[in-house]
Amino acid sequence: MDNIERLYKCYEVLSEAGDKITEHVAEYKEILQAVKGTSKEKRLASQFIGNFFKHFPDLCDTAIEAQVDLCEDDDTQIRRQAIKDLPKLCQGNADATIRVGDTLAQLLILDDATELQQVNNSLLTIIKLDTKNAIIGLFQQITTGDEPTRERCFKFIATKLLTMGPNIVTKEIEDYIVEEVKKALQDVTADEFHLCMTILGATKLGNTITGHAELVKLATEQAELNTDPIAVDDEVVERFIQCATAAAPYFSKTIKSTQFVSYVCDKLLPIDTWNLLATTVSQDQIQLRLLKVFAEMITNTDKLENASERINSVYNVLLEYMPLPKLTDEDVADAPPSFQFSHAECLLYTLHTLGKKHPSNLTFVEDAEKLKDFRARLQYLARGTQGYIKKLEESLKGKTGEELKTEENQLKQTALKTTSNINILIRDLFHSPPIFKHDIVLSWIVPKSSKLGKRHVPITFGDKAAANGKEDTSEQQEKKSRPSNEQKFYSPPSGKYSGKVNPNYGNNNHNNNHRGRNRGGGGGGAGGFRNRRYRY
Numbered sequence: 001m002d003n004i005e006r007l008y009k010c011y012e013v014l015s016e017a018g019d020k021i022t023e024h025v026a027e028y029k030e031i032l033q034a035v036k037g038t039s040k041e042k043r044l045a046s047q048f049i050g051n052f053f054k055h056f057p058d059l060c061d062t063a064i065e066a067q068v069d070l071c072e073d074d075d076t077q078i079r080r081q082a083i084k085d086l087p088k089l090c091q092g093n094a095d096a097t098i099r100v101g102d103t104l105a106q107l108l109i110l111d112d113a114t115e116l117q118q119v120n121n122s123l124l125t126i127i128k129l130d131t132k133n134a135i136i137g138l139f140q141q142i143t144t145g146d147e148p149t150r151e152r153c154f155k156f157i158a159t160k161l162l163t164m165g166p167n168i169v170t171k172e173i174e175d176y177i178v179e180e181v182k183k184a185l186q187d188v189t190a191d192e193f194h195l196c197m198t199i200l201g202a203t204k205l206g207n208t209i210t211g212h213a214e215l216v217k218l219a220t221e222q223a224e225l226n227t228d229p230i231a232v233d234d235e236v237v238e239r240f241i242q243c244a245t246a247a248a249p250y251f252s253k254t255i256k257s258t259q260f261v262s263y264v265c266d267k268l269l270p271i272d273t274w275n276l277l278a279t280t281v282s283q284d285q286i287q288l289r290l291l292k293v294f295a296e297m298i299t300n301t302d303k304l305e306n307a308s309e310r311i312n313s314v315y316n317v318l319l320e321y322m323p324l325p326k327l328t329d330e331d332v333a334d335a336p337p338s339f340q341f342s343h344a345e346c347l348l349y350t351l352h353t354l355g356k357k358h359p360s361n362l363t364f365v366e367d368a369e370k371l372k373d374f375r376a377r378l379q380y381l382a383r384g385t386q387g388y389i390k391k392l393e394e395s396l397k398g399k400t401g402e403e404l405k406t407e408e409n410q411l412k413q414t415a416l417k418t419t420s421n422i423n424i425l426i427r428d429l430f431h432s433p434p435i436f437k438h439d440i441v442l443s444w445i446v447p448k449s450s451k452l453g454k455r456h457v458p459i460t461f462g463d464k465a466a467a468n469g470k471e472d473t474s475e476q477q478e479k480k481s482r483p484s485n486e487q488k489f490y491s492p493p494s495g496k497y498s499g500k501v502n503p504n505y506g507n508n509n510h511n512n513n514h515r516g517r518n519r520g521g522g523g524g525g526a527g528g529f530r531n532r533r534y535r536y
Helices: 003-016 018-023 025-036 039-055 057-071 076-090 094-109 113-129 131-144 147-159 171-184 190-201 209-223 234-250 258-268 271-276 281-298 307-320 329-334 341-357 368-396 407-430 475-480
Strands: none
Touching: 003 025, 003 039, 018 039, 025 039, 025 057, 039 057, 039 076, 057 076, 057 094, 076 094, 076 113, 094 113, 094 131, 094 147, 113 131, 131 147, 131 171, 147 171, 147 190, 171 190, 190 209, 190 234, 209 234, 209 258, 234 258, 234 281, 258 271, 258 281, 258 307, 271 307, 281 341, 307 341, 307 368, 341 368, 341 407, 368 407
């Protein structure tokens, strides 16, 4: 009798044994040994192991190890079969469910689409069988796994688990997820932080004012706003941007952004610090991203202490983006003004909003020379803005709806929104004293009816750019020599301030990387992730 026939014979004996099945340990052991056989023997073993698993509790560990060995086989077909059969081990066995959940969580890094789909299907199957213990296994990998595995686990929770409905994600399960994600937040990378906040926002915390306050508190703790940074550098600013971006959707009339706003004014906007942040390409990108989230938060700030000093910090940085006018009209005609409009929009909006809240704290208004200088700069900026608006309107005039959908024309429309906002803000601020009657919507804000929107690139258009919607070549831009492939930086960068994050892990070949990983039970990976991870 060959091995295949013997496997079928063992299966027949066990199937027909009835109440006496536990007497046939030898036959079950033969099935377990078949995982070391030929391809066909392995596939049969995979199907048979789970069928009789519950009847041999003394062989539980051996059976799980045998099935996991098949999940790590070199043959793709065997791996798929073994992954598909893993949930059979979970029938009424809480410990096995935890270990299988841990194993499947490790396999989430597979890149083969068919295999990965089978991993997802098997995870969803055991979650339906025993939700709590399956999720315990998943979180064991979040606690002990390497960074790619942890991130895939978070993504599974965000995109698969939380969409399974209230019959699966009960209040008890949601409470457990919330508590475990909060624990994970104590030691995460930038990517993981955003995934954690996304998960928490999709739970009960995202539906109540109390929950919003808790989410803001978590982001505030991660931002470390109460500590003075040893040096304000790329890492410090990036951490702030990431945390502020996560908190921004939850600020409101009830939940104030004052602590974040005060931090920017006190730590990041003082002119020496601000100029320091412009010394490299990546930091220059950080400046605009910082100004954007700052402008988004400013509406929901409470009245500021030391308002005059903090508003003055905003004012001084604004002057950096509002050059003095040319000496003569002839000079202006020969050299049309070139401005960084995106930066100017953020800062004008911020100054306008703070001025509305603190009209008696605008110290530059009280100084005749400063006010004269400010109005001259506003007038010069207005001249360039109005000329550019005219050219943009001419460029977009007569375009069909389909033509307006092109990337170039969408960029022009955003530029038009940016410059139109600037024009409105200038009209208010040019009054003597400034007035604050107009409300605008920042040019990059996506309407609430659309949950996902395309962020636009920074607008720094000059005269030559007016006709084609591309960026200008101002002296400042030439000085920084920013490459075009680094322009689109509105999406949070992967692992920007956590050097251990690999943002391209999904493009690497992980088909063989799962061999030899820990087999459930919560055992730590080599080195332990806490020693290889930067906490922010």
